[in-house]
Amino acid sequence: MLPKSNRLKNKKDFDRVFKEGRGFKNDFLALKAVKNNTDISRFGFVVSQKVSKKAVIRNKIKRRLREIIKKDLAVFKNGIDIVLIVFPNLNDKDFSETQKIASDLFKKSGVIVK
Numbered sequence: 001m002l003p004k005s006n007r008l009k010n011k012k013d014f015d016r017v018f019k020e021g022r023g024f025k026n027d028f029l030a031l032k033a034v035k036n037n038t039d040i041s042r043f044g045f046v047v048s049q050k051v052s053k054k055a056v057i058r059n060k061i062k063r064r065l066r067e068i069i070k071k072d073l074a075v076f077k078n079g080i081d082i083v084l085i086v087f088p089n090l091n092d093k094d095f096s097e098t099q100k101i102a103s104d105l106f107k108k109s110g111v112i113v114k
Contacts, residue, residue, distance in 0.1 A: 002066045006073065008044030008081060017044070017083045024109040028090040028101055031109050032083045041076045041111075043069055044083040057091050064095055068102050075112045082111060 008014060021032035036042065045065055047058040065084055069076075076082075090098065106112045 002043065002070050002073075005040050006042055006069075008042045008083065013042070013081060014044055014046075014083060017081050021081070021083070022109075024105060026101060026105050026108070028087050028093065029105050030085040030087065031105050031111070032085070033109060033111050034081050036079055036081045039078050041073075041078055041080045041082065044081075045086070046083060047086045051086050051088050052091055061086055061091055061098075064098050065102065067095075068099050072103075072106075072112070076106075077111055077113055080111055 008017070017032050017034050021034035024031045024033075043066075045062045047061050049058075051061065052058055065086075084102075090101075093101065
């Protein structure tokens with residue numbers, strides 16, 4: 001589980017990221033990122049019913065994305081709020097494919113230190 005301090009929860013935080021954030025996109029994921037006023041990077045996830053009508057599958061996708069971020073939490077730049085938006089057909093991918101898609105998007109957006 002992602003630490004509590006690294007989670008975006010409030011609607012106003014999500015709204016700020018959507019309004020002010022820069023966007024990046026690949027086939028199955030989109031990322032919106034904006035600087036925050038803390039030393040901690042925070043993450044939020046949006047998986048709509050267009051991805052799957054079943055909450056079980058939507059939650060599975062969110063769990064996978066949280067685990068990917070948790071493994072590489074140290075390589076993310078500090079002080080960024082990030083929202084990942086999932087597009088349909090990501091639920092057809094397994095964990096390793098999802099991990100590759102996400103890491104490519106993180107590199108493209110420049111939110112990781114590497």
